[in-house]
Amino acid sequence: MWDQLKTIDRINTEIGGNLDRLIILHDTERWKGLPVVKEVEGFRIVKAA
Numbered sequence: 126m127w128d129q130l131k132t133i134d135r136i137n138t139e140i141g142g143n144l145d146r147l148i149i150l151h152d153t154e155r156w157k158g159l160p161v162v163k164e165v166e167g168f169r170i171v172k173a174a
Contacts, residue, residue: 139165148173
């Protein structure tokens with residue numbers, strides 16, 4: 126649980142606290158081809174709009 130909270134905190138930092146920018150998806154095949162803006166500890170931040 127502690128590691129999950131730390132990860133959520135890192136994600137929040139990366140999106141500047143703007144949760145409108147956060148899309149959590151488990152179907153990675155659906156989002157292939159979107160430009161990767163940054164990768165943080167295995168999490169890809171892509172530009173979806």
